[in-house]
Amino acid sequence: MSTVSRVARRVETIPFLEKRDVSLLFVLPGLFVFTAFMLFPVVYLVGISLTNADPASLFAGEGAASVLTFGEATFVGLENYVSVLTDTQFWNSFGITWLFVATSVVLKIGLSLGIALVVTSDRVRGKRLMRSFVILPMGLPAIFTVTVWRGIFSSAEFGLANQLLSALDLGTVSWLSGRWSAFFAYNITEAWLAYPFMVIITVSALQDVPGELHEAAKVDGAGYVARFVHVTLPSVKRPVLFASILTAAASFQQFLIPYVFNQGGPARANELIVVYGYREALSFAEYGRGAAISLVAVVFIGAFMWLNVKRGRLADGVAEQ
Amino acid sequence: MSLLDGIGRRLKANARSLALRPLEAARDAAYTANGVRRGEISPLEPLKTVGATLGALLVVLLLLFPIYWILTAALSSSGGSIYSSGGLALLPENPSLQPFLWVVGDLAVPGYTISLNVPLTDLALVIDTPEFVMLDVSQYGVANPSGFKGFLWNSLTVAIPTVVIAMALVVPAAYALSRREFILRRKVLFVYVLMTQVGGGLGVALLIGLYTVYVQFGINDSKLALALYYAATAVPFNTWLLKTYMDGIPVSYEEAAVVDGAPPWRVVTEVIIPLSTAGLATVFIFTFLTGWTEFVVAQTLLGTENYTLPVGLYSLISEYSIPWARFSAFALTFATPIMLVYLFAQRYIEGGLSFSGMEG
Numbered sequence: 046m047s048t049v050s051r052v053a054r055r056v057e058t059i060p061f062l063e064k065r066d067v068s069l070l071f072v073l074p075g076l077f078v079f080t081a082f083m084l085f086p087v088v089y090l091v092g093i094s095l096t097n098a099d100p101a102s103l104f105a106g107e108g109a110a111s112v113l114t115f116g117e118a119t120f121v122g123l124e125n126y127v128s129v130l131t132d133t134q135f136w137n138s139f140g141i142t143w144l145f146v147a148t149s150v151v152l153k154i155g156l157s158l159g160i161a162l163v164v165t166s167d168r169v170r171g172k173r174l175m176r177s178f179v180i181l182p183m184g185l186p187a188i189f190t191v192t193v194w195r196g197i198f199s200s201a202e203f204g205l206a207n208q209l210l211s212a213l214d215l216g217t218v219s220w221l222s223g224r225w226s227a228f229f230a231y232n233i234t235e236a237w238l239a240y241p242f243m244v245i246i247t248v249s250a251l252q253d254v255p256g257e258l259h260e261a262a263k264v265d266g267a268g269y270v271a272r273f274v275h276v277t278l279p280s281v282k283r284p285v286l287f288a289s290i291l292t293a294a295a296s297f298q299q300f301l302i303p304y305v306f307n308q309g310g311p312a313r314a315n316e317l318i319v320v321y322g323y324r325e326a327l328s329f330a331e332y333g334r335g336a337a338i339s340l341v342a343v344v345f346i347g348a349f350m351w352l353n354v355k356r357g358r359l360a361d362g363v364a365e366q
Numbered sequence: 367m368s369l370l371d372g373i374g375r376r377l378k379a380n381a382r383s384l385a386l387r388p389l390e391a392a393r394d395a396a397y398t399a400n401g402v403r404r405g406e407i408s409p410l411e412p413l414k415t416v417g418a419t420l421g422a423l424l425v426v427l428l429l430l431f432p433i434y435w436i437l438t439a440a441l442s443s444s445g446g447s448i449y450s451s452g453g454l455a456l457l458p459e460n461p462s463l464q465p466f467l468w469v470v471g472d473l474a475v476p477g478y479t480i481s482l483n484v485p486l487t488d489l490a491l492v493i494d495t496p497e498f499v500m501l502d503v504s505q506y507g508v509a510n511p512s513g514f515k516g517f518l519w520n521s522l523t524v525a526i527p528t529v530v531i532a533m534a535l536v537v538p539a540a541y542a543l544s545r546r547e548f549i550l551r552r553k554v555l556f557v558y559v560l561m562t563q564v565g566g567g568l569g570v571a572l573l574i575g576l577y578t579v580y581v582q583f584g585i586n587d588s589k590l591a592l593a594l595y596y597a598a599t600a601v602p603f604n605t606w607l608l609k610t611y612m613d614g615i616p617v618s619y620e621e622a623a624v625v626d627g628a629p630p631w632r633v634v635t636e637v638i639i640p641l642s643t644a645g646l647a648t649v650f651i652f653t654f655l656t657g658w659t660e661f662v663v664a665q666t667l668l669g670t671e672n673y674t675l676p677v678g679l680y681s682l683i684s685e686y687s688i689p690w691a692r693f694s695a696f697a698l699t700f701a702t703p704i705m706l707v708y709l710f711a712q713r714y715i716e717g718g719l720s721f722s723g724m725e726g
Contacts, residue, residue: 065546065547065548066548066549067548068542068546068547068548069542069548069549069550069551071538071539071541071542071546072538072539072542072543072551072554074534074535074538074539075535075536075538075539075601075605076539076554076601078531078535078594078597078598078601079561079598079599079601079602081598082576082594082595082598082599083561083572083598083599085575085579086572086573086575086576086579087572087575088575089575089578089579090572090574090575093574093575093578098578103578103582104578104581104582159425160425160429163421163422163425164422164426166418166422168414168415168417168418168419169415169418169419169422170391170415170419171387171419172422175422175423175426177709178426178430179426179429179430181430181433181705182429182430182433183708184704184705184707184708184709185433185701185704185705186655186658186659186676186700186701186704187659187661188659188661188676188679188680189659189676189679189697189700189701192679192680192682192683192693192697193432193436193697194432195683196436196683196688196690196693196694197432197435199683199688205432205435237429237432240429298570298571300570300662301661301662304662305680305683319570319571322571322574323570323573323574326574326577327574327577327666332574332578335574336574336575339571339572339573339574339575340571342571343571343572346571350560
């Protein structure tokens with residue numbers, strides 16, 4: 046006790062702080078470690094992006110001092126940004142990333158809304174059991190899911206997708222060596238990876254739709270489709286929108302699928318932006334360019350999330366407490 | 367122990383309701399059949415119900431087909447082909463556990479020689495411990511077992527420090543955020559909520575910065591440094607999760623303890639910690655899984671001899687030849703324990719998702 050009150054008394058002597066602010070000390074270690082591992086790399090990334098760093102120059106010095114001088118890399122100003130922003134490779138990656146966000150989000154919303162409707166339908170027996178099975182993929186580690194889907198779309202000695210196609214006498218497709226077939230495979234995998242999350246949110250939203258609304262619509266003679274459009278959809282719109290925003294951010298940052306499937310190939314055509322930055326730095330040893338690309342991606346993710354938090358008021362709960 | 371008791375009781379209740387379900391279903395069916403016979407219910411109604419249920423079942427089975435496929439592939443000795451000369455085969459033709467034996471490898475405690483010097487004499491007591499062989503896979507025709515045990519050891523030595531560090535950071539912070547009012551409290555909470563959503567992808571984007579810093583400090587191949595990084599990334603979500611859990615504990619319990627004259631630290635150890643066991647268990651599981659399942663950072667930072675399980679799994683696949691049976695068995699051995707843990711923690715995870723913005 047005595048130490049605590051001594052600290053409290055000392056805190057009181059600092060301007061702006063009151064005695065109760067001692068509790069901040071409980072939060073600070075976590076906050077400090079977190080910022081050290083999140084904020085410091087950001088600052089460092091900004092530094093690297095302004096130099097012509099490559100492994101030879103960046104890791105030239107030894108010890109802590111060379112960290113601050115970026116080894117022997119030289120300062121080149123905004124050159125990296127100029128070269129990245131004028132590179133067609135970057136714009137290709139940028140375009141394919143947004144395309145991926147659009148297609149995968151539409152696919153995810155459609156799939157999970159469909160599944161949620163099925164497992165909440167009044168006609169279906171054993172709904173609860175089905176629900177807990179349907180969201181099972183959520184419990185699987187992402188790397189497991191992605192490698193398994195990599196196997197499914199593999200052209201090596203018949204992956205599952207090709208087995209199904211040949212069972213239907215449709216021939217085989219070398220999924221991961223065509224640009225759009227690989228893109229299609231990404232989308233399917235992303236949808237399977239993300240649907241449990243969407244289903245959980247949609248199901249809880251669907252269960253909150255008052256039964257009386259449906260009854261009233263039935264009395265008025267509305268059919269199933271009309272009830273879906275005019276009663277169900279407006280009631281679940283907000284939660285589904287919320288889930289879509291989060292899952293869109295996840296799609297934008299998707300790394301594992303393209304990386305594990307074919308390193309964003311074929312011929313770098315499908316490098317989503319995070320993969321592009323990663324490969325530019327660590328596979329092609331262009332640390333400066335890679336850092337610049339990553340920062341552009343971070344700015345976009347940040348802006349996207351900030352807009353949504355502001356407009357969608359995601360943090361309402363925090364403000365209330 | 368009370369946590370185990372609770373789990374046991376819940377399991378029992380679940381099992382009973384599951385066992386009684388067919389009975390109830392039969393009763394319902396009989397009731398409906400009677401109604402149809404007496405003409406009170408239109409015969410179309412039960413048909414619709416049966417149709418809808420079968421349709422839903424089909425949807426569920428289709429969605430889970432990849433998991434089923436990986437299981438059959440692991441059990442087939444040749445490699446997972448559901449397409450054979452006889453058309454689609456849903457069960458492997460010659461099921462065998464050999465791929466799993468390949469994954470596990472030899473299980474043996476090697477013999478040690480322990481020598482104890484007897485003091486003041488030249489005599490030494492030498493004890494040869496016998497070699498315990500629990501499983502010798504070469505007997506089953508497996509020549510080169512996988513490096514699973516090495517990966518497992520690496521994963522454990524990464525995941526356990528992660529849990530220890532993360533818990534030390536998360537628990538006090540969650541308590542303070544839940545129970546105390548102080549400067550910057552709202553701001554910290556806001557940042558944490560925001561970071562729960564963008565943390566993962568941001569990690570990969572920042573990986574270049576992290577990698578260069580780690581290399582320059584010479585800690586890029588250190589499992590402890592990796593664990594520290596994992597613990598840092600786990601802070602926002604888990605703090606928020608535990609804080610929300612602690613919010614649910616009535617303040618009156620603490621007030622009662624204070625009235626009884628308990629000092630603040632005893633309020634924490636006697637009221638808060640015991641009442642938030644389930645929340646702590648969830649945080650424990652989540653932080654453990656952070657270290658257990660992460661792939662990208664581990665693959666970038668660690669050297670070959672320090673590969674963790676996810677990196678080991680990835681190293682099995684290549685472009686033109688995938689050892690299907692072995693790959694599947696490895697993947698399942700890696701994922702099944704996690705899936706089981708998840709099934710236990712499912713309701714907390716769902717709770718965790720619904721609060722993260724929907725309810726506040």
